[in-house]
Every structure is written in C-alpha cells, then in structure tokens.
Amino acid sequence: MAPHGPFQGRRDFLRASGALGLATMLPGAVRAASTHAGVVPPGDTDATSDVPLPARAPLASQPFLRLPAGAIRPAGWLRRQLEIQASGLGGHLDETWADVGPDSGWLGGTGESWERGPYFLDGLLPLAWQLDSAPLKAKAQKFIDWTLDNPWPNGMFGPRSNNDWWPRMVMLKVLTQYHELTGDARVIPLMTNYFVHQLGALPARPLRDWGRSRWQDELLSVLWLYDRTGDKRLLQLAALLHRQGFDWQGMFADFKFKQKVDVAKLKAEGGGGDVFMEDLGQRVHGVNIAMSIKSSPVWSLVSGRAHDRDAVHHQLSMLDTYHGLPNGMFSADEHLAGRNPSQGTELCTVVETMFSLEVALAITGDPALADRLETIAYNALPGTFTDDMWAHQYDQEPNQVESSLHRRPWTTNGPESNLFGLEPHFGCCTANFHQGWPKLTQSLWMATADGGMAATVYAPCTLQTVVHGVPLRIEQSTDYPFRSRVEIVLHPARAVAFALKLRIPGWATGSTLTVNGHAQASGSAGRFLTLQREWQPGDTIALTFASVPKTVPGFNDSVSVRDGALVFALPIAESWIKWRQRGLTADWMVYPASRWNMGLPESASFRRAEQPVGPVPFSRRHPPVTLSVEGRPVATWKAEEGAADPVPRRPQADAADVPVMLILMPYAAPKLRITAFPLLAPGSNEHPEDGHVG
Template identity: 65%
Template sequence: MPQLSPLSRRSFLKGLALAGVMSAMTYRPLRARPASATDTTAGRAQQAPLFPQAPLMPQPFAFLPTGSIKASGWLLRQLHIQADGLGGHLDEFWPIVGPDSGWSGGKGESWEDGPYFLDGLVPLAWQLDSPELKAKAMRFIDWTLDHPWENGMFGPRSNDDWWPRMVMLKVLTQYHELTGDARVIPLMTRYFHYQLQALPARPLRDWGRMRWQDELLSVLWLYQRTGDARLLELAQLLKQQGYDWQSMYAHFPFTQKTDADALRKQAGGSDAFMQDLGLQVHGVNVAQALKASPVWSVSSGNVADRDSVHHQLQMLDTYHGLPNGMFSADEHLAGRSPSQGTELCTVVETMFSLQVALAITGAPALGDRLERIAFNALPAALTDDMWAHQYNQQANQVECSLHREPWTTDGPESNLFGLEPNFRCCTANFHQGWPKFANSLWMATTDHGLAAMSYAPCAVTTVVRDVPVRLEQVSDYPFRQTVSITVHPQQAVAFPIRLRIPAWSQGTRIAVNGKPVDVADGFTTIERLWAPGDTIELSFHAEVTTERGYNGALSFTRGALVFALPIEENWVVWRKRGPTNDWQVYPGSRWNIGFRHDTPVSVSEQPVGARPFAGTSAAVKLAMQGRYVPAWKASEGSAEPVPAHAEAATDEAAQTMTLVPYAGAKLRITAFPSLT
C-alpha cells in the first residue's frame, strides 16, 4: 500500500532496484514436470483438509482446500461481474500487470502488484473454471516456478525485498491446492531454507516487518505438508524480526485521528516516520495484522495470543470504528467520523484476516463481522459493473471529487471511482475479496465434520470420514433470511454439521427434513447419520436495529446489511483510462437528514437483481420519516462531522425517506444526526 503519497511510494520502489547482494546457497534446478492451466488433478477438491498437528496448537476449524467450494446464485453472478470487469481484463490494458511485468519475465513492475493481481485472479479463474483466466494466471505462475534463483530466492531479480514474495507465496499455496503442481513445494522449501539463512544478516524491514504474519501462514501451510522442522525455526525468526502488534494493542496509543505532521515530528522526520511509527497506523498494515496473533498462536501454543484479536478489534471499534464494520484509515487511522475514509485494500485484507482468525479461534462474532464487511464495505467501493473502484470510501459520502480533505495523508483523487485513483495497489489487490470469501463459506471441523461459517449460495465438494460428500446451499441471504442446505453423501455417513448463528438473529429456527432442531447461540451442532437428500432449513430473524455511533449518530441495520440514504448521483467522466474511465460523482439531491431514534420503520422486499448490490434495483428497502437539518453542510466535498445536537428545520414537515443497502448507494448518508 502507499505510504504518504505516490511520490514517496515511488521513491521506495526505485530504491528496491539497488537492493544488496544476495548470500550464496547451494541450489539444484527443479526437474518436476510443469503443469498447464488445464492440468488440474482429478478430484483435487476432494482432498482432506489439514489441521495443525503437534507441536502446533490445535484449532477448531480449517479451510477446505481451495476449489472445494463453488459459488452459485447471486454470488456466482458477482464473480462473473468481476471477471467481466477489471478482474478479468486488467492485464490487457494496464501495463503494471501486462506482458512486461517482472513477475512474468519482463522488465516492468516487479514489486507487489503482480502478486496482488494473482492473489485474486487464481481463485477467481478456478472458481469460474475459466480457461481464459487460468491462462492469464499461468503466464505468471509458470515463469515464477520455472525461474528460481541459484540460491533459492525466486521472483524478479530487480529487487530482493521480502514483502512481495509473501504475497506470491499465498498465491502458490492456493494454486497448489487447486492443481497439485509438483513444482510448488520444492520451490517454497528452497526459498524458506534460503530465507532462514539470510534473515539474520538481512532482516525484515518496513512492509515485510509489519506483514510477517502473511508469510507465517505459508510457512505453516508448508510445514503441515512436509513436517520440515526448519520451518518452525523460520516461524520463530519471523516473529522475532516482525513488528509486535500484540504489544501495541495492549496499551493502544492511537486513540485520535492521525496527525501525520505531529507523528513525523515525533519520529524525527518523514523517513523515520515511514520506517516505523507511520507504518503502525497504516490501515492496510493494521488490517493484515488482525491475523497476526491468531496465526502466531498456532506456533506458540498460547491461548492469549489466539484470543487477542478480540481486544484489537475492540480498540479499533472504540477509536476508529465505522457503521460498515470497518475502521477508518485514509491512509492512516482517522478516528470515528463517518466522513473519514477506508482504503479498499484495507477492506479486502481485513476480510482475509477475519477468515483466518475465524478458523483458528472459532469465535462466531468474527463471522458476523466478516459478513458485515463483505456485504457492505466491499461492494460499496466498486461500481456495479466492477469496471471502476475507489481508493477510499466514506460511510457519509456526499460527493466524489478532487479535494484534499478530509484525508489524513492521501491525495485529492482518493474517493474518485476509476482505474487507479490515488495509488494503484487497490487496482491489483481488490480482486481477492469475493473469490476468497467464496472459498471460506464452509470449513472443516476438528471432529471430522463441516461448518457453515458465512452464508451465501454455493456448493461444497469434499470428503468427510472417508466418504465423498456434496452440499448444496441455496439462499438469497443476506437479502433474505432463509437458507436451505441439502446433503448428498455418496453413502449414508454420520458426522456433525455446525451452523453459525448470527448474533443479530433472535428466534432462529432450524429444521432437518422438516423436524425442528434446538438452536444454540454461536454455533448450533447437528450430529446425525446423514443420508442422500437430507435437507436443513434455516430461518433467521432480522429486525431493523438502530445503532449509535460518532456524536450519537444513528445507523440502521437489518441482519447483515447496513442501510443508507441514497443521494441522486451525477457521474462525470474526468478522464478516459482505456476501456474504463475515472469518474467524479456529484450530488443531485439533498442529503442532510436526521431521524428520531424511535422512528417507525417499514421494510419492503424486491427481487434480487442481476447485479445484486445495485441501488437501482435494491432487493430490500427501508422507509421512515426524517427531517432536514439545515445547519449540517458539506465542506471540501465531504459532509461535516455529524452534529451531536441536531435541530431540524422548523419550516418543513417530516419527509418519508427510503433507505437502500449501503453498497447500492455510491453517494449516501449512513450515520444520521439524532433528532430529539
């Protein structure tokens, strides 16, 4: 992610070309047969999931191998929209990941963007079983696997930075689960052996130091497959050299909107600020670090390490929380005002961290948080056709135009919709959001069962207690509150199915083959002999809930959806960007509305459209009466902070207002003044 500005970021990139000389290490060329994009081993999706074994700490859930879950229904449509937009065509016109990319043997960009792009392209290509997208991915993967360095390093030779390789390792683990390509594990083993030797003299720095936990995931992934004891040594070294996020949150010092100038002065200058202090409050670092303590707990065996993620989220909510489930970070932690922004990279990295933490901790509240972000913050930052995105989104977003305020350190393009507004990282990185969410909907349980972790239409193909099993989940959740799950084992088999019960659902009903089942908080476990065709029906109960936020502001939710007042949108092309555009969006209607906390609300439901989150065809709407607050205005293209004591206009009657799901309103108010 960018640091203070595109200029400082690019200066850093330029410096990578002058990286130090690598240490030598004995190396033998790999001789494994290359795998093509269509060489997927039959039945890879039916591999048994792997749980940590001693000396690693047990965990309650484990990801099913990538490819075990296939999206259907509205979620499949969402993935097709991504493939038909930037996600599937970016390499055709954006040179950063084009034919000259350093990650495919060219002399172009050779840092994080290629791996970022692949981190979403690989799961998307195999989710859709698309030969075209697989071929795009294989251009990078084949070059990476077939051109290791003589000493065990891999990737472009123009830099030796540890950080971008951390991302590429995540790509390779997914790719191996999908294909079984025999080149992956030897390359990763040699690289980790080299790194174990090299790190004492060339330790982690800047981005790699802050994001060490992302590599630890890959180290533990490989250990579970090879049992190589040296990998546990590397795990210890990464933790030793990495930033101690757990200690930072123990006495959380960042309780106000970041004052970059003050922090630079405290650090002794801009360079020092970005070497440490500024990186601690950098939103994407914070998002990736939410997994740090849980992942480290697998190696340390310490329950306090595992559970500290809850305290970290509490601190972020208390001082920087927003109604959409995210924390502000534009570019750095920015306080609780809903007019502050959140970077799209921060959104998708928070989602992935929560998926990992949910598997390790088993805490159902993390699933609630993941759904709120996935169904609100993620689609809100993208146009409905996914041909443009924002760098920063705002919960109260009344204009998307060229202004320097209110960002902590970002530039005036920050909330434009476009190809690469403000900085290009999100252009490459947003692609992981939907495909990885689809791959985390179900997980394996430590007692050899299956668990529904999040709800969206999908089909699961796996092996349970040595029996091939297929689950079909049909639902329009979160737009509707019913879920149907049909179990298709190859033969009758007994195993537990755990169903996450959202905390907001009071009065959840579950039935198996029409017979009611007792419902427990958190997870409900149904253990029985499952026969082909057995069906589970879930019915959640979603009331409209009023939440209090910054300055007592009111926000409205129903189930996993947050609702917002849509503002009439006037889209203006700022500049052409190949097959897409950069857009400014100006308001065409009044937005300064306040509500009473006890205002009656009516709910209406419409069909889920071809573009599920589009505001023009909103699947759910709320109607309530509000009044204009004339003193609440905009400044520099952003809504002023929500007034704590709002006075409604005395010369206008109450108006019936219609709210739509948050993501459907690209200009919106989500946090409203509370009227007395």
C-alpha cells in the same frame, strides 16, 4: 508513509526499482551468505485433495480448518457477483493496465516488479477456478509458470530487479492456492528452497518496512508447507519471522492511537530521531493493521498459547472504540483517522481485513468474527465499486456526499482518492481488490477438528469434500443477506455420520430450524448450533433467522441503521461526470443531485419492502430490499470541500422543514449516501408528508 532506509514508501520503491531494471542483483555479502544446502530437486508432491490437512505436531490444533482452494464454488447471486468481477477489471486488468500487463516483472519483463503482479494473482487465481474459466486460468498460468520456472540459483524467486521480502510473501499465498488447485509438483520444491535461503539470509538482511509489518502473511505459507513436509527448519523460520516482525499484539495491548493520526505532525513534534517515530507511518497504516488482525491467531499455532489466539478480540475492540465506522470497518485514509463517518477507508484495507478475519475465524472458531466478516463483505466491499466493477475507489466514506477532486479531511491521501476509476490516487488497490469475493467464497464452509463440517458464512454455493472417507457434496441455496432463509441439501455418496455446525448470527432475534421438514432446536444467537446424526443422501436443512431493523449508536450520538447483516443508507441522487478515459475504463467524478442532510428521530420506526434479487445483487436501480423511515432535514448540517461536516450532535430540526419519508437502501447500492444520521433532539419530528427522499 514513514521513511525507513532508502525507500520511503510504495511510490519511492516503484520509482527506484523501475530505474534499476534487471541489472540489480543481490548484494555480494548476501550472495556469499546464501547456501545450496537443503535445496530440493523437483519431484512428485502431494496431489490435489478435497480435505484440509490437520496441523502437524508441534503446531497447535484449531477448531476449524480452511478447505483447500477450489472446494467451494459460488452459486446464485454470489456467482453472478463473481461473473461481474470477471467481466470487469477483475478479468481484464492485464489488458488495460501496464503494471500487470505483458511487460510485468513477474512475467520476466522490465515493468513493475514489486507487489502488483502477486496482488493481482492472489484474486485472479481463485476467481478463475471458481468460475472454471479457461481464459482466466490461462492468464494466471502465465505468471505462475514464469515464477516456478525461473528460480534464482540461491533459492530466491521472482523478478531479479529487487530482493525485497514483501512481494514474495504475497506470491507465496498465490502458490499455496495454486498447489491446492492443481497439485503442481514444482510448488513445494520452490517454496522449500526459498525458505531455506531466507532462513540463512534473514540474520544479515532482516525484515524491514512492509515485510516487517506484514510478517504474519508469510507465516501462513511457512506453516502451510510445514503441514505438508514436516521440515523442522520451517519452525525455525517461523520463530525468526516472529522475532523480526513488528509486535502488533504489544502495540494494541498499550494502544496509544485513540484519535485521528496526522503522521507528519507527530513526526515534526517528535523530532524525527526516535525509532518509534521513524516507523510511525507503518504502525498506523490501515492496510498493515488489516493484515495484522490475523497476526496473534496465526502465531498462536506456533506458541500454543490461548493468550495469543484470543488477542485478536482486544485488537478489534480498540479499533472499534477509537476508529470504528458503521460499515464494519475502521477508518484509514490511509492512516487511522478516528470515528467521523466522513473519513475514509482504503479498499486494500477492506479486502485484507476480510482475509484476516477468515483466517482468524478458523483458528479461534469464534462466530463473532464471522458476523463481522459478513458485515464488511456485504456492505463495505461492494460499496466501493461501480455496479459493473470496471471502476473502484481508493477510499470510501460511510457519509459520502461527493466523489470529486476536492481535498477532503484526509491527512495523507490526495484529492483523487474517492473518485471511481482505474487507479484513483494509487494503484495498490487496483491490483489487490481481486481477492475480496473469491476468498470470501473459499471461507463459506470450513472443516471441523472432529471431522465434521461448519457453515461459517452464508451465501449460495456448492461444496465438494470428503468426510470420514465418504465423498460429500453440499448445496446451499439462499438469497442471504437480502433474505433470512438458508436451505442446505446434503449429498453424501452413502450414509455417513458426522457433526454439522450451523452459525446462528449474533444479530438474530430468533431462528427456526428443520431437518427434512421436522422442527429442531434452533440454538442461541452468536453461537454455532451442532447437528450430530447420520446424514443420508438428500437430507435437507432449512434455517431461517429473524431480525428487526434497528438503529446502532455511533460518532457524536449519530445512529446507523441495520437489518441482519446489511447496513442501510440514504441514497443521494448521483450526477456522474467522466473525468478522463483510462484504456478500457474511465475515471469518474460523482456529484450530489438531491438533499442529503437528514436526521432521524429517537423513536424511528422502519418498514421493510422486498424485491427480487436482480442480475446486479447490490443494485441501486433495483435494490433487493429497502427500509422506509420518517426523517427531518437538518439545515445546519453542511458540506465543505466535498465532504460532509462531522455529524452534528442532537440537532434541532428547522420548524420550517416538514418531515419526509426516507427510503433507505443497502449500503453498497448507492455510491453517494448517508449512513450515519444525526439523532434529532426531542420534539423535532412531526407527521410525514406524502413525499419521500431516496
């Protein structure tokens, strides 16, 4: 972390805030500057709604509108995945981890009072309502009630042991979801009072550190409230947040970080006196960058400029070009680390990238963002958890040959970083991972600007909304991404005409579409197909995508393997060793028990096999789909300190090693895996033996 002021990072802040306790209050100068003008008394507010609010002038319109929290419920394999989360750490974290336990500062206690309570709620809240779980709702409600019932006299809210803007940005996202779910009349007055206070306080106490880097997350809540109240002061606050926040668009327009970044080394070389160098750790921090992906699109709602809206594509291009990994993510362990697939990515970075893409997809309407979102959600997200979601990694590696206490090629993170456990290395991801699956569920469908609906991401679900005043239920049945067929059944209360948009993934080599059994034009890959008609109760759409397994070029001429939305990896036999018990869960090391250093020929040919999608969707024991391909051992490719060496460029296979048949699984199924394979030099492969690896 880059030093900036009295708190140099998460760890220093937590130590300091714990020592200060409840005695620390706002500085006198800030108290004097605060005002009660404009404070809103509690009263009736908007009730819950099944339809999103369009942008209020002068905000720019957007092609898609994210539906209110609770409009979409998971079904099929996705519901089973959310139930796994609820049965694991996602539903029991407060019972085994003090940071979100009964002494949390966000429950009025003297415990952790910074970001972890809000992070936990940001996923627990939608999970509870999507599963309609009374126990989980009760857990979330305790935090919500304390927050809403204990505002500060000047408009601030939250624990009084700190006045940091950053953790309140997360809790504001929680409160917007909670209001959409319940219509609780306490939410809008509290948010209004807080924003009035902040508008007056920011000139003297500007954004800094994490809040300065993550200003766009608060801007979402400011614009959410403006669409409901029309309070012009919120537009002033939006402009102030943008002015004080870091200029991510400018950084990526002149992107300088084209290699693995060693922050300590660069600071030493830069002398430490330059403002840029002081902020360097924040600029190249993976989670900050993940959150920043939505900054330009969200600001475009205020500016109205297409250039701001479209800047997200250049930002993603820079990340792909210089730090892209085969699982759809960019390296960040915990700073940008280049394209070597033995580098890691922090779990917080995964879930925050997903949320940024969900927001950016609605604002831009670009189906390519949905393609990327699916790649991350169906590979990188489940790839960093145990099957029961009782343990997770801080860092995951696409080429992950060991999870142990070795140091690895990381510049910032420590030796615990890729263990599976309660809080390996640092607990931010323990608190924050919860939002991944529930917020993906919230983004499977979106409303369109013309009053229709769009299928943006494919997974089994049920949608309840209103279109042109007519209640509408949509049931989507599918085993996507493990299968290519999606069935959509519409149940309007009565016949209603509207446009239905269906995303054709960019990877699709073809597609077929029927409505009530009658063939329709299927549209082009990488675009939304529009069906404009009067929809009758029971109308059924069947959509099937064609794809072929293929290799994708990567670092050092390596290749990864994709089929549809899934990335495939070579599973390494795993030996799990419990390191220590951690309350209801444990920390684990995982050692390889089979050979992993395999290469693929340039003319690799794949054979696909399918099995039923089981109770654990991303299961190594019962994978829903596998690919078989001929490969050869690469004896010169070794590991050091528990990490695979960089993929060798065009190695020659050892003539003494016979070819073998490799059985590849979806990336998330094995926890030790090879995802980026060396491409063998010409002439390296022969005919395979009867044996196989995987």
